Amino acid sequence: IGMVPIDAEVGGLYELLGAADAALEMARESAAETHSFDPENSQDLRLAEHYGEMRWLGRIDRALRQEQFCLYRQPIVRSAMPRVAEAPLHEVLIRMVDDDGRIISPGSFIPAAERFQLIASLDRWVVGKALELLGREVARDPKVSVALNVSGQSLGDASFHDFVAAELAASCVDPWRLCFEITETAAVSNLERARRFIMRLRERGCRFILDDFGSGMSSFAYLKNLPVDFLKIDGGFIREMLEDRSQLAIVRAIHQVGRALGLATIAEMVESRAQLDAVSEIGVDYVQGYFLRHPEPWRA
Incomplete structure (x- = not known):
């Protein structure tokens, strides 16, 4: 049995149900008959972490209903001419806006x-x-x-596929303006539906980026089954490539495979001039990262 006190500290319905669910899970794991939820119990760290996630449920649901998200x-610029003003593509990132107008990064929710x-x-x-x-x-x-x-x-949900197609058909936007990023992990987990x-x-007319490429053990093996347009090299390789020759070799290998398959390559998490110079020397087509520009509000 999982128990939780009903008081102001718990929050709304989503948080209350989530806390009870967390307490039940802890009772199962500890082989105890009951577990009473107590967010002040410092010994219950795993439950506290789970409870912390549960508290986001109500906030996310409310933010969706009250339009408290923004983009x-x-x-993403050409490595040969890294001019932000001439960027052919921008990655879109979601943010939450709290009740006080503060921006909450996606890593939180x-x-x-x-x-x-x-x-x-x-x-x-x-x-x-x-x-x-x-x-x-578009006019500007x-x-x-x-x-x-x-x-x-979403990748594994056929109704999402229908939703995107319907939204595109109902809009005045040319499909080539939309590029979808799919992580390697998500693609492998839903290979047929991803395809x-x-x-x-x-x-x-839409285009596709295979994101975090190289992070999996069999990246190259299934690549031929995914008709994407870009390979975005996993940022971990970019971050360590100047200190670790093996990471540099992996970046070079990914770019060479992309070129052999007719795919453009993107280096993400470029945070220094030295990293930019290194990926440019390899021949990586596009670059993205804090060295070039931090994410900024999309105002149209």
């Missing part, structure tokens, strides 16, 4: 959204909002295009 963008099946709702909100902003911006910048992240949950999603939207 930021970070430019995305783990809870993924754990408790809310990430698909966020994905849909991002697609709808991005198409709305693109529709406004006819070359604008953006990359939207798709979670593993169907990619094929369906590529037929309409």
